Amino acid sequence: MQLFELCGKDEDVRFSPYVWRVRMSLMHKGLPFDVVPVRFLDKKPLENAQSKTVPVLNDEGTWVKDSFDIALYLEHTYPDRPLFGGELAEGQARLLNEWATQTMVRSIFPMIVADIHSRLDDKNGAYFRETREKFLGCTLEEAQADRDAKVVPFRQSMAPVRNTLQAQEFLCGSSPAWADYCVFGTLMWARIASEFALFEVDDPIMAWTDKMLDMFDGYARKAKLGY
Amino acid sequence: MQLFELCGKDEDVRFSPYVWRVRMSLMHKGLPFDVVPVRFLDKKPLENAQSKTVPVLNDEGTWVKDSFDIALYLEHTYPDRPLFGGELAEGQARLLNEWATQTMVRSIFPMIVADIHSRLDDKNGAYFRETREKFLGCTLEEAQADRDAKVVPFRQSMAPVRNTLQAQEFLCGSSPAWADYCVFGTLMWARIASEFALFEVDDPIMAWTDKMLDMFDGYARKAKLGY
Numbered sequence: 001m002q003l004f005e006l007c008g009k010d011e012d013v014r015f016s017p018y019v020w021r022v023r024m025s026l027m028h029k030g031l032p033f034d035v036v037p038v039r040f041l042d043k044k045p046l047e048n049a050q051s052k053t054v055p056v057l058n059d060e061g062t063w064v065k066d067s068f069d070i071a072l073y074l075e076h077t078y079p080d081r082p083l084f085g086g087e088l089a090e091g092q093a094r095l096l097n098e099w100a101t102q103t104m105v106r107s108i109f110p111m112i113v114a115d116i117h118s119r120l121d122d123k124n125g126a127y128f129r130e131t132r133e134k135f136l137g138c139t140l141e142e143a144q145a146d147r148d149a150k151v152v153p154f155r156q157s158m159a160p161v162r163n164t165l166q167a168q169e170f171l172c173g174s175s176p177a178w179a180d181y182c183v184f185g186t187l188m189w190a191r192i193a194s195e196f197a198l199f200e201v202d203d204p205i206m207a208w209t210d211k212m213l214d215m216f217d218g219y220a221r222k223a224k225l226g227y
Numbered sequence: 228m229q230l231f232e233l234c235g236k237d238e239d240v241r242f243s244p245y246v247w248r249v250r251m252s253l254m255h256k257g258l259p260f261d262v263v264p265v266r267f268l269d270k271k272p273l274e275n276a277q278s279k280t281v282p283v284l285n286d287e288g289t290w291v292k293d294s295f296d297i298a299l300y301l302e303h304t305y306p307d308r309p310l311f312g313g314e315l316a317e318g319q320a321r322l323l324n325e326w327a328t329q330t331m332v333r334s335i336f337p338m339i340v341a342d343i344h345s346r347l348d349d350k351n352g353a354y355f356r357e358t359r360e361k362f363l364g365c366t367l368e369e370a371q372a373d374r375d376a377k378v379v380p381f382r383q384s385m386a387p388v389r390n391t392l393q394a395q396e397f398l399c400g401s402s403p404a405w406a407d408y409c410v411f412g413t414l415m416w417a418r419i420a421s422e423f424a425l426f427e428v429d430d431p432i433m434a435w436t437d438k439m440l441d442m443f444d445g446y447a448r449k450a451k452l453g454y
Contacts, residue, residue, distance in 0.1 A: 088309060089316035091400025096319060098387035099326060160325035173318030 001026070002058040004045050007037035008119035013226040015119065015192040017105060018067035019055040020185030020220070025071050025178060027216045029078050040124045067185075068097045071178055083178040096179050104186045107154040108198065110136060110143040115194035119226040147196060154198065158205060165204045169211075176215065184212040184220070193226050228253070229285040231272050234264035235346035240453040242346065242419040244332060245294035246282040247412030247447075252298050252405060254443040256305050267351045294412075295324045298405055310405040323406050331413045334381040335425065337363060337370040342421035346453040374423060381425065385432060392431045396438075403442065411439040411447070420453050 006016040026033050049056040051065035064073045075083050084090045136143045171179040213221040233243040253260050276283040278292035291300045302310050311317045363370045398406040440448040
């Protein structure tokens with residue numbers, strides 16, 4: 001299996017939040033995979049899956065795009081060690097996936113966007129700056145400048161995750177599964193691209209993050225940081 | 228089975244969002260139940276469950292409080308017609324439950340709070356006004372006055388639900404289950420207490436709401452409105 005991932009100017013720095021959702025899902029299933037680096041301006045490898053974004057999975061000729069569709073593909077093709085555990089759970093998971101994308105990704109993005117730019121080479125960085133500044137309506141540096149203010153409502157918006165982790169050990173209950181990888185994968189994006197602290201050290205989300213970093217023999221903890 | 232519910236000055240007007248989550252769950256399981264009205268200032272009936280809030284379920288002497296715990300109780304006691312469908316799904320559902328409570332309930336509350344007050348008798352209304360105005364830091368009428376502005380970010384915050392319903396028929400996939408009842412139940416609160424339109428008529432959430440109102444022979448559609 002090949003997983004196509006976004007990388008920085010340092011090829012070993014892999015920061016896509018969606019790729020991390022899939023990485024952890026593959027580890028959960030115990031499926032071996034190779035990672036293939038892709039840059040913003042070099043997305044030819046993704047064309048086999050008719051995709052313009054990572055992640056893309058190539059499972060011996062079966063090409064799948066979109067992190068959530070890849071998770072569903074893995075679940076249906078390799079049903080051992082469930083990521084969801086049934087049709088109702090898959091339905092619910094789509095809602096959680098949308099929540100993580102619409103709420104978490106959108107809130108985190110402006111707080112780390114100039115840091116992400118710093119991880120890119122000149123050519124990819126110029127492309128990133130142009131497209132993202134158009135989206136943001138300001139410079140990357142302006143978006144990030146008031147992140148100490150932006151982080152306050154972000155932390156509040158994470159109350160559902162925080163409260164859940166006060167009632168149970170993982171977001172999927174007594175052991176981690178896809179919902180954990182979805183939220184954690186999104187946080188890995190910030191961890192790898194930026195030194196900015198999204199949470200206070202005593203936030204219950206930090207204790208859970210630590211457990212997630214330790215999983216699979218410290219797989220995520222060993223990931224190369226971009227700074 | 229007895230379900231203890233909050234009611235207005237008209238005893239047949241039952242508007243608690245948490246009660247509606249349980250009502251729909253009981254209908255889903257096909258379990259017969261009686262509804263017992265409770266008012267804000269008359270919560271003696273809830274003491275058997277050591278609860279100060281509705282809903283409370285009395286299943287022939289087994290008392291259960293909290294809408295999510297009641298749903299779990301029903302799932303484990305009456306496993307036919309699953310509401311969740313497994314441990315991972317129950318874990319995920321707690322996160323969705325927290326999201327619906329932290330995000331939906333908190334956003335909707337100030338937009339309908341004076342309308343809720345109008346549904347109460349003088350004594351319960353005075354109690355409601357005093358406690359809720361302390362919580363809000365303004366009068367009920369002030370909180371509700373700018374609801375045309377408040378509804379804009381609320382509609383945006385519902386993007387996860389909207390996007391999910393564009394990919395699948397119900398929040399639990401191809402058929403409704405607990406996640407649907409959780410979100411729909413929260414919307415029943417506004418439907419029964421207030422004439423204010425939370426969504427534009429062409430919002431995909433409205434089409435799904437219509438399907439939910441039709442379920443179980445139009446059970447929710449027949450509920451008495453408070454106005």
